[in-house]
Amino acid sequence: MMNYSKIVLKHFRNPHNLGKIAKPDGVGEVGNMACGDVMRLYIKVKDDKIEDIKFETYGCAAAIATSSAVTDMAKGKTLDEVLKLDYEQVIKDLGGLPPIKVHCSLLAIDALGEAIYEYLVKNKREIPEDLEIKHQKILTRGRH
Amino acid sequence: MIVVVMSTRRIYMDYAATTPIDPLVVRMMLPYFSEKFGNTASLHQEGSEAGIALERSRKIIAKILGAKETEVYFTSSATESNNTVIKGITWANKEKGKHIIISATEHDCVMESAKWMEKQGFEVTKLPVDENGLVKIEELKKAIKKETILVSVIHANNEVGTINNIEEIGKICREAGVYFHTDASQSFGKIPIDVAKMKIDLLTASSHKIYGPKGAAILYIREGVKIEALLHGGGHEGGMRSATVNVPAIVGMAKAAEICNNEMAEESARLMQLRDKMIQNILKNIEGTRLNGDPVKRLPNNVNISFENVEGESILMMLDQEGVAVSTGSACSSRTLEPSHVLTAMGLEAKVAHGSIRFSLGRWTTEKEVNYVLEILPKIILKLRQISPFKTKI
Numbered sequence: 001m002m003n004y005s006k007i008v009l010k011h012f013r014n015p016h017n018l019g020k021i022a023k024p025d026g027v028g029e030v031g032n033m034a035c036g037d038v039m040r041l042y043i044k045v046k047d048d049k050i051e052d053i054k055f056e057t058y059g060c061a062a063a064i065a066t067s068s069a070v071t072d073m074a075k076g077k078t079l080d081e082v083l084k085l086d087y088e089q090v091i092k093d094l095g096g097l098p099p100i101k102v103h104c105s106l107l108a109i110d111a112l113g114e115a116i117y118e119y120l121v122k123n124k125r126e127i128p129e130d131l132e133i134k135h136q137k138i139l140t141r142g143r144h
Numbered sequence: 145m146i147v148v149v150m151s152t153r154r155i156y157m158d159y160a161a162t163t164p165i166d167p168l169v170v171r172m173m174l175p176y177f178s179e180k181f182g183n184t185a186s187l188h189q190e191g192s193e194a195g196i197a198l199e200r201s202r203k204i205i206a207k208i209l210g211a212k213e214t215e216v217y218f219t220s221s222a223t224e225s226n227n228t229v230i231k232g233i234t235w236a237n238k239e240k241g242k243h244i245i246i247s248a249t250e251h252d253c254v255m256e257s258a259k260w261m262e263k264q265g266f267e268v269t270k271l272p273v274d275e276n277g278l279v280k281i282e283e284l285k286k287a288i289k290k291e292t293i294l295v296s297v298i299h300a301n302n303e304v305g306t307i308n309n310i311e312e313i314g315k316i317c318r319e320a321g322v323y324f325h326t327d328a329s330q331s332f333g334k335i336p337i338d339v340a341k342m343k344i345d346l347l348t349a350s351s352h353k354i355y356g357p358k359g360a361a362i363l364y365i366r367e368g369v370k371i372e373a374l375l376h377g378g379g380h381e382g383g384m385r386s387a388t389v390n391v392p393a394i395v396g397m398a399k400a401a402e403i404c405n406n407e408m409a410e411e412s413a414r415l416m417q418l419r420d421k422m423i424q425n426i427l428k429n430i431e432g433t434r435l436n437g438d439p440v441k442r443l444p445n446n447v448n449i450s451f452e453n454v455e456g457e458s459i460l461m462m463l464d465q466e467g468v469a470v471s472t473g474s475a476c477s478s479r480t481l482e483p484s485h486v487l488t489a490m491g492l493e494a495k496v497a498h499g500s501i502r503f504s505l506g507r508w509t510t511e512k513e514v515n516y517v518l519e520i521l522p523k524i525i526l527k528l529r530q531i532s533p534f535k536t537k538i
Contacts (some may be wrong), residue, residue, distance in 0.1 A: 035494075
């Protein structure tokens, strides 16, 4: 039995911001095939805001729904605002997640952070300390 | 967007998980709730009425298995029967040796019982299986030693439906003087079983997998086998299983077994035809698919397919939304977040195991239902592949 909220199922059935961005300003990929979820997130940045965002996810219904919800939350926001998003907010917006699926929401937040990290590196911008620590953690955990 | 009208009627394709009770079985059970409610251990008329029903049920099951009535014990579940075997045989035979052999594709209740025995100082050998899930007979011969007291090999696997060569395994064990147990939870009522011919010493079978109620199962124990009980108390079931006997459930199980046995040839031919139609259609019409389990030595009702680059739980949830109930071996669906031990023992990579779906058919599965699933499945897989970052080559 997997008790998903109506909002989770809605995102799952019709995910928002699905697909690729042709020339992205940043791409974040987290998760691995052995664990059963991989998330790839593409961003386009203009005037320090997320102008466009798209995702591709291999994973369970919760992984797909959280990807969709996180892209919704990030779209149009400034990079600073986006970096402040946390998984608890994602879970709240989704009307809750089964406890065993909480890690899926972390994955989506991590993918977003990684995409912004790549954008900042490419543009030779300063990397906030928190983001650097998160990035190093993701690398040592084997992208998961 | 999948343009299929959400059906209000559900299509149940998870008969290997559990089955609805046959209405004829329910009818047989009903008097034993309020009219003939006696305790089989009581000496009065109510008690003997219940006792007669219990013994009649035992007789039916014994006949189907080719066993003596005194060799059939009723329990509450296949989990209880399997626990009784693993713990009861080791306890009663530890003077002979402390080694048991199980296959790598046993049900969790055998795997976990064996793991617990390891903690108690017993040695457990897990027999490898081939890529179709069949226990390697040569490995069994090599694994048996003088300290071996028990071999437990599942008859038909619950996930992939592969049917082990029980007769040959039984012969090897009998010749080696080692007790042989088989968990027949998935095979009993679906394919023929003869405990004498197959040289089985102990056998587990369940009621709720064969259109009987939950809460009843059996343990066949061949006469003379040394075993200790799990439950001690009032001495029910010849002292093998103390606890007030669940008469309605047992009466139901016997009736369910009788129906399955009478209809076996016809029903398995019907299901095999539906099974093969599903397998052939999916493999032909959907790219990047593979059949898991043995194509021939396979339960008549099992279809297990891996879909490349999509994750099983998401397929399951998508099918569920479209009214179809199935199960998956994916990690995301399990409590432990590990992919199925059965599929990994068969050598499947984690990513292939993650994309596996089991469709298990049954008594009320119709060709129309199969057609509906075959119609919506390619669309669901396509949709999930569009979401996935990994693209299937066409």
